[in-house]
Amino acid sequence: MKLLRARVAVVGAGGLGGLAVELLARAGTGELVIVDGDRFGEDNLNRQILCRIEDIGAPKTEAAARRVREINPAVTPIPRRVFLDDDNADGILQGCDAALDALDHIGARLALERACARVGIPLVHGSIGGLLGEVAVSAPGSGRLEALFGADGPARGAEVELGTPTPTPAAVAALQVSETVRLLTGGGGPLAENLLICDLDALVFPLVRLKNREPEP
Numbered sequence: 001m002k003l004l005r006a007r008v009a010v011v012g013a014g015g016l017g018g019l020a021v022e023l024l025a026r027a028g029t030g031e032l033v034i035v036d037g038d039r040f041g042e043d044n045l046n047r048q049i050l051c052r053i054e055d056i057g058a059p060k061t062e063a064a065a066r067r068v069r070e071i072n073p074a075v076t077p078i079p080r081r082v083f084l085d086d087d088n089a090d091g092i093l094q095g096c097d098a099a100l101d102a103l104d105h106i107g108a109r110l111a112l113e114r115a116c117a118r119v120g121i122p123l124v125h126g127s128i129g130g131l132l133g134e135v136a137v138s139a140p141g142s143g144r145l146e147a148l149f150g151a152d153g154p155a156r157g158a159e160v161e162l163g164t165p166t167p168t169p170a171a172v173a174a175l176q177v178s179e180t181v182r183l184l185t186g187g188g189g190p191l192a193e194n195l196l197i198c199d200l201d202a203l204v205f206p207l208v209r210l211k212n213r214e215p216e217p
Contacts, residue, residue, distance in 0.1 A: 004074065006184045007031035009092060009099040011084050011112055013060040014038070015169035016126050016176065017102030018050035021064045023177040024100075025071045029184070032068060032075060035092055036060045037083035047169050084108055089115030098183050100176055101125040106149050113138050113145045122183050126176040130162030133172035133198035136210065137179060137191045147211055148195070171198055 008029050010017045013036035024032055038060050044051040050063040061079035068077040080092055084103075089111055093099060099116050101123055103109050109125070116123040116138065123138040125145055138144035175196065182189055190196075194207040 002185050003028050003181065004030045006097045007033065007095055008180060008184070009033040009035060009096045010064075010102060011035045011092075011099060011108075012102030012104065013050065013064045014044065014102065014104070015047040015164055016128065016173045017100070018048050018060070018064060019170055019173035020100050020102055020177050020180075021068060021077075022049055022071070023174065024180065025068045025075045025077075027177070027181055028072060029075060031078060032064075033078045033080060033092065033096060034061050034064045034068075035080045035082065035084050036064075037081055047164050047166050084112055084115075086111045086114065090118055093119045093121065096121055098180055099123050100180055101127075101145075102173070102176075109145055110149065110151070113143070117141045117143075124176050124180050124183070126172045128164055128168045128172050131165060131168055131200040132162070133168050133175075133200070135172060135175045135179065135191060135196045135198070136194070137183070137189075139192070144210060167200055168198075171200060 006029055010020050013034050021034055039057055040051045040055045042056055050067055055063050059081050061081045065077035065079040068075050082088060093115050098121055101109055101112055113123055117140045120140045125136045127134055136144055179191055190207060195210050197206050
């Protein structure tokens, strides 16, 4: 019932976000705000579960909303065909209980984290590059991603050089959804203070202790 009453924002509807939408809908999350201003291209077919040949050129949010309706009529998709930024983020997140970071641009991730702090909801971060991935939880105001990437970090991460093989987004999205469900149902866990590294090549999953952002003087 907690899941059915929850509203979650999935920001980014590509490799990570499409899989997260699929899993959250199957779990029975009541409302899914799906945020992405992009359209599908042929290069999305290897890893984006919402992308089919007939979807090439179609908005990603349109395919995501259709998939949610096909899976679970008890779940309401709320597609938002925009790219999240500092100007629109608060309005998008209003009324949400949690947000899931499925973005591929570090600046947008930091804008999302700032907005989550302002509206007071946790952010479940995930990113991928090659056969590596990471998952973390940023509590409101912790500045976890800013501490991780730096306020003036590069626009894109390791995926630019390493690509995005098929298995990596599936593994990371599953971990993000697991953590999101845990948060929505009142549970805590090791990702409250740690970064989980997913190395699908070496098959190791170390936890790295993270610090919160240092308070301003």
